[in-house]
Amino acid sequence: xxxxxxxKSQTFMxxxxxxAVNLYPICCKAISWQKIEEKKxxxxxxxxxxxxxxxxxxxxxxxxxxxxxxxxxxxxxVIDAISRYYEQINSNIHRGVHALSQLATDAYEISRQxxxxxxxxKHSYEVLFTTGTTHGxxxxxxxxxAFVKAGDEVMVSAMEHHSNIVPWQMLCxxxxxxxVVIPMNEKGELIIEEFEKLLTEKIKIVAVNHISNSLGTxxxxxxxxxxxxxxxxAVLIDGAQAAPHLKIDVQALDCDxxxxxxHKACGPTGSGILYGKEEWLNRLPPYQGGGxxxxxxxxxxxxxxxxxxxxxxxxxxxxxxxxxxxxxxYLNTIGLDNIAAxxxxxxxxxxxxxxxxDGLKIIGTAENKTSVIxxxxxxxxxxxxxxxxxxxxxxxxxxxxxxQPVMDFFKIPGTVRASFAFYNTKEEIDALAEAVKKAQRMLx
Amino acid sequence: MxxxxxxxxxxxxxxxxxxxxxxxxxxxxxxxSLPLINEEFKTEENIIKGCQSKVxxxxxxxxxxxxxxxxxxxILTKGIIAILIRVFSNQKPADILEADTAFIDEIGLKxxxxxxxxxxxxxxxxxxxxxxxxxxxxx
Numbered sequence: 001x002x003x004x005x006x007x008k009s010q011t012f013m014x015x016x017x018x019x020a021v022n023l024y025p026i027c028c029k030a031i032s033w034q035k036i037e038e039k040k041x042x043x044x045x046x047x048x049x050x051x052x053x054x055x056x057x058x059x060x061x062x063x064x065x066x067x068x069x070x071x072x073x074x075x076x077x078v079i080d081a082i083s084r085y086y087e088q089i090n091s092n093i094h095r096g097v098h099a100l101s102q103l104a105t106d107a108y109e110i111s112r113q114x115x116x117x118x119x120x121x122k123h124s125y126e127v128l129f130t131t132g133t134t135h136g137x138x139x140x141x142x143x144x145x146a147f148v149k150a151g152d153e154v155m156v157s158a159m160e161h162h163s164n165i166v167p168w169q170m171l172c173x174x175x176x177x178x179x180v181v182i183p184m185n186e187k188g189e190l191i192i193e194e195f196e197k198l199l200t201e202k203i204k205i206v207a208v209n210h211i212s213n214s215l216g217t218x219x220x221x222x223x224x225x226x227x228x229x230x231x232x233x234a235v236l237i238d239g240a241q242a243a244p245h246l247k248i249d250v251q252a253l254d255c256d257x258x259x260x261x262x263h264k265a266c267g268p269t270g271s272g273i274l275y276g277k278e279e280w281l282n283r284l285p286p287y288q289g290g291g292x293x294x295x296x297x298x299x300x301x302x303x304x305x306x307x308x309x310x311x312x313x314x315x316x317x318x319x320x321x322x323x324x325x326x327x328x329x330y331l332n333t334i335g336l337d338n339i340a341a342x343x344x345x346x347x348x349x350x351x352x353x354x355x356x357x358d359g360l361k362i363i364g365t366a367e368n369k370t371s372v373i374x375x376x377x378x379x380x381x382x383x384x385x386x387x388x389x390x391x392x393x394x395x396x397x398x399x400x401x402x403x404q405p406v407m408d409f410f411k412i413p414g415t416v417r418a419s420f421a422f423y424n425t426k427e428e429i430d431a432l433a434e435a436v437k438k439a440q441r442m443l444x
Numbered sequence: 445m446x447x448x449x450x451x452x453x454x455x456x457x458x459x460x461x462x463x464x465x466x467x468x469x470x471x472x473x474x475x476x477s478l479p480l481i482n483e484e485f486k487t488e489e490n491i492i493k494g495c496q497s498k499v500x501x502x503x504x505x506x507x508x509x510x511x512x513x514x515x516x517x518x519i520l521t522k523g524i525i526a527i528l529i530r531v532f533s534n535q536k537p538a539d540i541l542e543a544d545t546a547f548i549d550e551i552g553l554k555x556x557x558x559x560x561x562x563x564x565x566x567x568x569x570x571x572x573x574x575x576x577x578x579x580x581x582x583x
Contacts, residue, residue, distance in 0.1 A: 059464070381518035383497045388520075391464045399496045413517060414496065442469055443519055 042338045047423050050075040050330075054423060061393030064428040069213050069372055069419035070397055071263045072244055074327075078266055081326040085319045093318055094292060094309070108318055111325030112308070118328050119258065120249040121275050125307040128274040128281075129321045133240040134163040136259030136274030137207065139311060140236055141167035143284035144205055150176030153202040155233070157182040157190055157219070158409060159212040162402040164238045168207055182208070184409065188215035188364040196227060203233040205256075210242035214401040214417065215364030216347075216372030218246075225255050234280065240264055244421070245343060245370050247336045250275050262320060267327035271320030274311075281307050288313040339422040343371040346420040350429045354418075357436055363415050374401075374415035377436060380443050382416045388439035389416075394432055447539055450531050451547040458551035467552050468520070475523030481513040492567050497521045499568060503575030509534045510579055512572065524553065524565055532572050537583070540576035545569055 048054055051073045056063050065073060085107075091100035093108050109124075116124040130136045148154060154168045158181055172179045180203065182195045190208075206228040211218050225235045236257040239248060243260035250258050257280070262271030276284070286293055286304055290313035295303040304310045331339065350373050354360055359378035376382060386398030399414040400407045407414055418432055445453070461467045485502035492499040497518030503510050512533040516522040531547075532540050548554065548565070 381497050381521075383518040384520050388468065391468065413498070442465070442472060 042334065042342045042422060044342075044423070044425060047334065048425075050077070051423050052076055052079070058393040058395070059391050062431075064394040064424075064431050066418040066420060066424065066428070066432060067395045067397050068244070068421040068424075069241060069264070069401075069417065071269070072266050072421055073423065074266055074268070075330050077330055078268070078323055078327050081323045082268060082319055085322055090319070092315055104318055104322075107322045108316075111322045114325040114328055115273055118248075118332070119273075119275055120251050122251060123278060126275055126278055126281065128276065128308045128311045129316050129324075130259070130272040130274045131270050131317060131320075132261040132263065132272035133238060133259045134167075134261075135272060136257070137164055137236065137238060138167045139274060139287040140205075140257050140259075140276070140284070141171045141207075142287055144234075145171055145175055146285055147283075148172075148175050148177045148204045151202070152177045152204045153180045153200070154178070155180045155182065155198065155203050155206040155208075155228075157208045158184040159188065159190070159215055159217060159219075159403065159406050160207070160209055161213050161238065161240070162404070163240075164207050164209060165405070168205075177204075178202075181405075184217075187366050188212065188217050188406075189366045189368075190217075190219055190224075192220065192223065195224065199227055199231050199233070201231050203228065203231060205234045205236060207236040207238065209238040209240070210248075211239075211245070211370050211372075212364070212403075212406075213241050213372070214374055214403040214406050214415065215366065216369045216374070216419075217364060217366040218242075218368040218370055220368075221255070222253055225253055229254070241370065241372075244331070245336070245340055247340075256280050262324040262327060265324075265327055266330055267324040268317075268320045270317045271324040273324070278307065281311065284311075286310050286313070290314045292316075334422060342422050343420055346424055346426065346429065347371040347373070349426050350418065350420065350432075353429050353433045354436070357433065357440065359440070360436070363410055363412065371420040372417060373419075374417045376412060376415055377440055378444075380440065382414045384443050385416045385436060385439045388442060389432065389435040392431070392435040392438070394435050396432070447531055447535055447543045454527060454530065455547055455550050461552075464552070471523035471527070471553070472519050473523070474526040475516075475519045475521075478515070478522055478526040478529070479513065481515040485513065486515060492564055492571050496564070499525060499564065501525070501568065501571050501575075503572070503579070505579050505582075506534075508536060508583075510537055510540060510576055512575070521564075525568055527551075528568055528572060532576075537576040537580035541573055541580065 053073050054063060089100055089103040089107060091104045093101060093105040112127050113124045116127045121127050148171060154172055154177055156165055156168055169179055180198050183191050185191055206224060208219055208221065208224055210221050221237055228235045234256040237255045239258050239260040242248060244265040256277050258275040260273055263269040293305050293310050293313040295305050347369060354373060354375060361376050363374040377385060382398040386396055389396060397417045401417055458467060481500060481502060486500045490500045490502050492501055497516050499516045499521055501512060501514045503512050512529045514525045514529060516525055
């Protein structure tokens with residue numbers, strides 16, 4: 001029999017007995033990721049070979065994918081795990097008595113545990129599967145209507161994605177609360193002194209991003225969390241941009257909620273995680289009613305299921321949840337420290353390379369930054385640059401990046417955004433710089 | 445010239461180009477040569493929604509024809525709207541409504557027809573036809 005170190009659960013053994021070798025890569029490899037020795041340095045050739053999509057031409061040129069902040073590409077292990085789920089264990093979870101349902105349930109719950117370990121949550125039931133960051137934020141904003149009253153305040157920052165503004169605006173409109181905004185400076189850093197001045201006992205929840213998607217700023221979330229807790233406010237961290245780049249430790253941060261998306265972290269689209277502290281999740285009312293989230297239903301009264309099921313109504317994205325675990329394993333085999341170090345190298349190189357271009361201005365020059373470079377060239381519209389570099393096989397994003405208040409702050413219609421991942425190279429940055437220069441010549 | 449003839453003429457012009465670069469350079473040149481729109485028409489109301497860049501389109505009736513003027517803050521978008529104006533301006537509302545826009549594909553700018561394309565070519569054509577429809581109803 002196949003033995004997996006450290007795994008003793010009976011159901012899991014059943015799972016191994018039934019499907020042993022074929023299914024091994026879906027769930028088991030993962031469990032022992034800590035045991036896989038992290039590569040000392042990132043082997044870029046080997047890493048690129050893991051991503052089949054990178055090996056193609058677009059518009060006759062080798063693809064350069066610099067739209068990673070929008071969504072990451074998927075390694076072969078993730079692509080294979082998706083197929084294998086449907087080829088071998090697809091069935092509905094948690095309710096079935098039959099073997100396949102048991103296998104799928106086990107794989108789903110093992111993935112939850114994997115993610116619990118990855119973000120260092122105290123309990124696996126504090127890890128809720130969602131469809132993505134937006135879903136997680138809406139779940140909390142909706143539930144907080146029970147705790148935010150007229151005259152109270154909800155705090156966001158000036159550099160939030162619309163997904164971390166609109167749900168809170170909706171909450172404020174619903175209960176008559178006020179939305180308070182932490183301002184930022186010209187470098188695209190939050191002004192912490194202003195934050196502290198705005199912080200009063202009226203604030204019930206603070207919702208800020210860990211990393212800004214349009215500027216790349218890494219925010220001092222630990223400080224924000226500690227200060228907010230001192231006035232009795234809860235804190236939600238939008239970790240959409242952090243999950244693919246940083247090691248997250250929700251207990252060290254002491255955040256009340258942490259939301260991120262799977263698809264930005266090498267996982268499947270439509271998968272995501274919302275971490276919530278047990279005491280908060282117990283207090284919060286359910287978000288959606290339906291199957292799975294109930295204990296007992298009668299027409300007089302329904303009692304709700306325990307965590308995490310209380311917040312997981314209906315059939316979830318089972319494959320997405322399982323394979324998100326595979327993606328996390330993959331990131332851990334590469335090593336998030338290796339990823340962060342290599343991406344920082346790309347950031348430094350890219351910043352220097354792009355600044356050599358006449359008239360190019362970088363928007364977002366925070367001291368503490370991840371591998372996102374938002375820029376404009378002279379008075380050229382970002383759309384024009386994006387459309388021309390696309391013709392040279394380079395994928396960048398142009399526009400306001402769902403952060404219109406950030407664009408208003410810098411008085412620009414948008415930016416060109418190049419966001420690097422650990423599978424990008426300096427040669428690709430050279431190609432971008434050349435393409436931008438060409439666009440500048442054509443448009444100038 | 446009627447709409448189809450103008451479209452044929454544009455197809456002829458673009459057929460001289462060998463690659464995307466020449467085609468795009470021509471679109472950029474067309475954008476740069478688009479006559480200025482009267483500033484008073486650059487209103488919030490005249491902005492075409494669904495474009496990543498700002499596009500203002502104004503239509504008025506002259507001698508039974510619809511005359512369009514436009515502007516954009518992105519030059520490629522401005523070039524594309526210049527092509528549309530060349531095709532549709534000074535035409536009868538009924539002809540504008542009947543015309544198809546397959547020529548965009550034939551001049552190698554197909555990618556701009558995709559509804560996901562942020563320049564909103566589809567929205568521009570829709571707005572041109574809306575003007576034609578409004579003037580036709582008025583007549």
